Structures are given as structure tokens and as C-alpha cells.
Amino acid sequence: MGERRKLHKCTSLLTLIIFLSIFLLLISLKVKAKQRDSRSKIIVIDPGHGGYDKGVSGTGGTLEKDVAIALSLMIADNFSGEYTAKLTRTDDYQVALFDRTAMANQSNADIFISVHTCGSFLHSARGIMIYYFKKLDENGTVEAPFSVTPLQNGIIQPSWNSLQESYREAGKILAESIKESILRETKLFDIKIQEAPLLVLGGADMPAVLIETGCLTNPGDEKKLNNKKTLQAVSRGISKGIKKYFLMVTD
Template identity: 45%
Template sequence: MFLRNKPRLIINIHAIIIIIMFGVVFTTDRSNGETFSKDKKIVVLDPGHGGHDNGARGPEGIMEKTVTLSLARRIVAELEDGYKVVLTRTDDYGMKIFERTAAANHLKADLFISLHTGGSFLHKTSGISIFYFDEMSSADQEKRPALSKPDKNIPAPIAWHTIQIKHKKTSRAFAETIREHLEDQTGSLKRPVQTAPLMVLEGADMPAVLIEIGYLTNPAEEKKLIDPDYLSELAKDIRNGIIDFFNKDPGA
């Protein structure tokens, strides 16, 4: 996961460039030139990391970038009959964070899901976590004092970084729906749905969540995350959560 930490102007310029670039490259290279109509919902899956960016690494050497792509491919297989499903990356190559979000915006996607694993120096840390965007993390919000009036000395964020805010309520609803389905099947959810200022979510102009599917640095969870049957079950749970979400909110 990556928290927001780049200069806003640079990100804004890069975002404009990458949206133009994806108009030429993304639809031909990663979706075979297909132009998506809106007769079906469009779901963009973002397998975290890739290329030189391995992400977390398990005790046995399993890499996060490999696990996330494997799961993403399984989710595609579960959804492709009823939805238009696009991967931000289809193989082991790197992508900048804002490229992933720009791809979803270019396609006018209905959902954006970034897939990751957790990593910790404490090997006993375990469980699934689901995040949606907020400018403050859940922990920071608990510490924040109540303000009766907004601070006029704090400049308003530029437009690129306010896009996801308008989807905050729907993103939270989607995160809760996914949590319900993952919790029923895995029993490993030990933390509630959380907020965080995640860069990969903040520019998404649609409901968006980031799912950490377990801690790769935990030896027991590493074994599960390389088990094809376990990943297939996770894919089905996420599929069911997506279907349930759209059934609850057809206009999403």
C-alpha cells in the first residue's frame, strides 16, 4: 500500500498525461481494442505491485505481486460472463500508482478494486483488511479533535484529490459488502473496514476499495495464499460481494 506523499501538481500533470496515453495504449494492449459499452457494469481490478516492485515477500519467498495477479485472474474468470472486467496489469510488469487509477477513469469503470497482501515485521500478524479512501486514516480520525468551523488557513485540495470524496459513502458501502462475504467464508477478518489516505484510491472517479487478502509475512497465511483452491474461494467471495453490491445499489 502507498499513502499519499507526492506533490499534488506533479501527480495532476502525470494523471492528465497518462489518461491521454491510455486512450491510445490501454484499450489496444490490455483489452484488444474493445470499446466498452455500458450495457454491462465495468469492473477494474488492480493487482498490486509488479515488475521490479515485488511488494511483500513471505518467509518462503512468495511475492505479493505474484499472489495479487493470480487472484485477479481468478476473479476475472468468476465475473466475465456478467461484467466487463479489466486488469490494470495482465503480467509481471511495473505500473505507477496513478496509472492504475487513470486506467479505471479512462474506462469510466463502475468499480475499482486494488488487490494487495499485508506485510509486517511481526510474523504472527494475520487477517484480511479492507480500506476505502479518506484523507485521514481511521486511527487519525479517532485522535482528531472536533472542530466547530473549518480552518480557513488550510487550503482546499485541488480537484484531482477530491474526486474520490464524492464516492466515499458508496465506497464504504461496497467495502462493508465485501467484508460480509469474506468474513462468512474465511473467518479471518479481525479488523473492521478501515479508512486510509491511499494514493491508488484518491483519484478514482467511482466507488473504490483496496483489499489486503492476508499477511504474506505470516507463514501460515503464506501457505494459504499460494493454495489455488483457497485463492479460488477468495475470488468467489469477492465476486459474490460485487454482485450483491450492484443488486443493492443498481445505480452505482
């Protein structure tokens, strides 16, 4: 009797161990699959301006091109080990506007974000603006400035601004996700979302937004953008907003 009870106990323990092992194996496989899946996402980050093109100059001398690269590097860093982040420029040099978008298309990116700061003649202009694409009117069609033959390898090449048109709604959802996430990281900026016929977004063949993080022409915003901790909080908000967008569209 005692032997049988012992044997029964042993079998139960063995069954429990087998179940636990299978459970842990399934979890590790799921985690690995998720990691593999998220690493395969490509985000192209475009630091605005660069080189001789300084962008907006703040009253205190801060340059838009410097804020754009600093913030873009932080965003890319936030993704390290999780997603693949590529930058259209990694230092202080000029890259043609259409080449930036073309880089995102050639990388087969899942998201394209262009990073800028705002500049205005109005002293009151301040805060963060997130733009998603709005199609130009009938007469405002823009063609890519580099040579694109209308027919290439038997495939009709689409016009520059027709590509982003199909991602407008996705761009709007992405903008809202980024706005929410930035507000969770910092309350220092008012954030607005707006649609605009921006050339750099027009030819992007994936959801795309352009972010103006604060107005350098506003001394208050300029001071905030010179604070590394504030810039890091904004960068975390942008990265988390992109991550949340991926979860929203894949689940």
C-alpha cells in the same frame, strides 16, 4: 351442445396458451434486460505491484505481486459473461501507481478494486484488511504527478484526492459487502475494514476499495495464500461482494 362445449374447451386452451406465451416472453425480455444491464457494468481490478516492484516478500519466498495477479485473474474470471472486468496489468510488469487509477477513470468503471497482500514487522499481523478512502489532512493534499493543467478545455481539473471523497460512503458499503461475502466463502481469515488516505484510491472517480488479502509476513497466512482453493474462495467472496453491492445500489 357437444360441439359448443368442444369449442369452449378449445377457446380456453387457446387463451391459456396465449397467456403462457406472453408470460414466457415477458420473463425472457426481463432476463435479457437484466443481462444487458449487468454486462454494461465495468469493474477495473488492479493487481498491486509487478515487474521489479515485488511488493512484500513472505518468509517462504512468496511474492505479493504474484499473489495479487493470481487473485485478480480469478476475480476477473468469476465475472466472465456477467460483467466486464478489466485489469490494470495482465502479467508481471510495472505500472505506475497513478496510471492504475487513471485507467479506471478512462474506462468509466463502476467499481475500482486494488488487490494487495499485507506485510508487517509484527509476527502477529495477519488476516484480510479492506480499505476505503480517507481524505488527507489540509496539508497532505496530493496532486497527480503527471502533467495536469488546472484548466483543460475550459473545465477546471479537480485535485487528485478530491475525486474519491464523494465516494467514501459508497466505498465503505462496498467494503462491508465484500467482507460479508468473503466470510460466507471461507472462515480462514479475520477480516477488518479501515479507512486510509491511500494514493491509489484518491483519484478514482467511482466507488473504490483496496484489499490486502492476508499478511505474507505471517507464515500461516502465506501458507493459506499458496493454496489455490483458498485463493479461489477469497476471489469468489470478492466477486460476490461486488455483485451484491450492485444489487443494493440499483434496487
